[in-house]
Amino acid sequence: MRLGLEPEELAQILADYRQSANLGIEDLARLIAAAEQMAAGHALGTLNCDAIMSRDLVTVRPDARAAQVADLFRKHGFTSIPVVDAQGGLLGVIFQLDLIRRARRDALWAQPGFGAAMTSLRSDKAAIPRAAEVMTIDLPTVAPSTPVASLLPLLADGGVEAIPVLDSGRIVGIVTRTDLLSALARSAARGAGQRL
Structure with a gap:
């Protein structure tokens, strides 16, 4: 559906090119999406992560309260907010x-409703979650010199919302989907200006 084509249209393409015995509709959709990602990567050229990453990071320590x-x-x-140790090393990211x-x-386990659970995040009870308990730790990371085009498969499929940028183990930036979309838009605008 992300392609803007109905399954019937994809099936018709397969039939028109006599490929329905070789490929299924999902296969064709994956091929088209891969081609679109590759074309977007070409549009980004040699742009590296350090050119588009957010640098003015707001970070928290692992013991930060969820309310903070x-x-x-x-x-x-x-x-997204990175969770770092005292030396600026990445421990995880909270989304x-x-x-x-x-x-x-918490609402399902202990609270009478979702609103009460949200309020409990702000209370002074000892059970209030800390950043270390809420953060995601199994994120991919990249270096500042990583080509932006290599982030397309990671950020485009919906599985990852942001990718930390590390230099010598310390977080120096983060690339979000918004950063990537902005880079693609600038690249498209430059390309359109060159064609005029």
Whole structure:
């Protein structure tokens, strides 16, 4: 559906090119999506992560309370916040969705409703989750010199919302889907300007 084509249209393409015995509709959709990603990668050229990454990072320590993290999300409008150790080493990333899932889980286990669970994130109880309990730890990471085009498969499929950029084990930036879309838009605008 992301391609903007109905399954019947994909089936017709396969029939028109006499490929229906060799490929299925899902196979064709994957091939088209891969070709689109490759074309977008060409549009990005030799652009590296250090050219598009967000550098002014707001980070938290692993013992930060969930309420502090929620306040940072509200204040800055971020969707992800890195969790770092005292030396700036990446421990994980908290996504807004992580906090929502935690509050929902708490609502199902111990609270009378979702609203009460969200409120409990702000209370002074000892059971309040800390950043280390909510963060995602199994994220891919890249170096500042990593070509932006290599991030397309990671960020485009919906599985990853942001990719930390590390230099010698320390986080120096983060590339979000918004950063990637902005880079693609600038690249497309430059390409359109060159054709005029």
